[in-house]
Amino acid sequence: MTPQEAGEAPETTYRNALGAGRLLLQRCDETGRFFFYPRTISPFSGQARFTWEEASGQGTVYSTTVIRQKPEAGGSYNLALIDLAEGPRLMSRVEGIAPEAVTIGLPVVAFVGADEKGEPLLLFRPLEETP
C-alpha cells in the first residue's frame, strides 16, 4: 500500500523522508516525469497516479542571488534555484561557499540541514567540496 493509499498527505510523506535524511520525489506514472512540490495529483496527467522515488540529490544552480543584509541583522546569504538531475526545479540555498561565489551552472549536491525552528530543510553544497 502506498503512503497515499494509507491516507497520508503527500507533503507529510515528503517531510517524513526529509527528516530521515532522504529526498523523495513523486514520479508521474503516465509520463515518467518527476515533479516537485508534493501534490495529490500529477500536474502532467491530472491523475493521482505517481510513485515516490529517492532522488540522486545531484543538481545544478539555475539561478542565484545574494540577499544583502547588514552583519548585525544576520549578514548576507545565498538564495538559489536548483535544477535537480531528475528534472524538477526548486528553491534552496547553497552553503559551504561564500554567497557571492555561487554561480549559475555550478554542480551541487543536496543535504538536509535545519531551518530556524530546527525543522529539516533541504540545502545544497558544491559537488566538488563533498567528501
Next chain:
Amino acid sequence: MTLRGAIAAVGVGTTPAWNTPGQTSLDQLAVAVSAAAADAGIAVSDIDGIFTTTLQQFMPAMSVPEYLGLKVNVLDGTNIGGSSFVAHLVPAMLSLSAGLCEIACVCYGSNQRSAGGKLMTLSEPMTFEAPYKPRSPIGAYAMAAARHMYEYGTTRRQLAEVAVAARQWAKLNPDALMRDDLTIEQVLAARMVSDPLSLLDCCLVTDGGGAVILTTAERARDMRHEPVYLLGAAAATTHRQISQMPDLTVTGAVDSGARAFAMAGLAPDDVDLVQLYDAFTINPILFLEDLGFCPKGEGGRYVEDGRLAPGGALPFNTNGGGLSCCHPGMYGIFLIIEAVRQLRGEAGARQVDGAEVALVHGNGGQLSSQVTALFGTSSTL
C-alpha cells in the same frame, strides 16, 4: 460580439500625493474614484460595476462598494498581483458589452509608504520557498535578471538605462515623486539589495490610489472627454512561486501580448508608446522581448542609448513609472491612467506627439501574471 473598441475609458483619477500618513488604503482609493468620476462628468453613485483589489482588504469587492456607498450589479475582486487592474479590463469589457453593468470602475488604493514601507500582504506563506527567506519579491526578480545576464550577456549598465529613462520622463511630470537628476553611474553605485539589483533598480514605495471609469463606446461618445478605446486585452499566468516558472527569461507576456495584439488587430510597430510595469529594471527588458518589440535576448541592447527616454524611439512609462513616479504596492492602475492621459493629449510637457495607440503591460507576483492591453484614440477604430 466584437470586443475591439467595444468599451472606452472615460474618466481617470489619482490621489493628489504619494505620501498621506493616517489615510487607509480605502481612504486613498475613494479619493481616486471621486476624482475619476469628476473627470468623467458622472456621480460616484452612477458606478454599477466595481473591479478592484487591494493588499489590505481580504474581500475588496465588498469593502470598496460599502465604503463608496454603491449598490453594484457586477463585482470582481480578483487579485493576481500588481497586474490585477489591467486584468480587470477583461471582465469589465465583457460585463459592459453584455449590458450587465453600464458604468464600470477599476480602482485601487494603498498606504504602503506611511504604514512603514513593508509590502503588506494577506498572502499565504509559500511553504517550499519561505524557509529560504527569499525577501519576496526582489529575490525572484534578481534571479531572473541574473539568468538573463547569464544567457544573453545583459549588463547592469543596460538595467540602469531603464531606471535613467524612467527618471528623465519623471522630470517632465510635476506629479512624479522622484524628479532629481539620475545617472547610470548612480544606479550602478547604489547599495546592492539582491544581486544584481541595487536600490535604484527597484520601484518606489509610496502611498496612493488610482481609478479608471469605463463604459460602452456608445455611451462614451456623449461624455465629457474624447473616449480612449480598449482595443484588446488578455491575461496569462505561468506560475505562482518563482521556483515553478518554466524559464526565468521568458514571461507569460509572450502569451498575453500575442492575444491582446490579435484582438486589437495590431502589431508592435503600430504602438506609439508603452506603459510597462517596472517593479524592477529587468521587467521592461523582459517585456519588450516577450511582447515582440525586439528578439529574445536583445532587450538589454534594445534599451541602450536612451531609446526609452524622452526623445528616444519608443516612449516608455511617460509618467516616470513605478521607478520614479509612484508605486503604492501595486502599480497596474497607473499604467492605464497614464495611457489614457497620453491618448487624450493632456500629458503636458511629457506628451507624446500624435499618440494614437498605447500599449499597457501589467505584471504581478514574481513575474507570475502578465496582462497586456492596447488602447487607441477614435482614429484607430
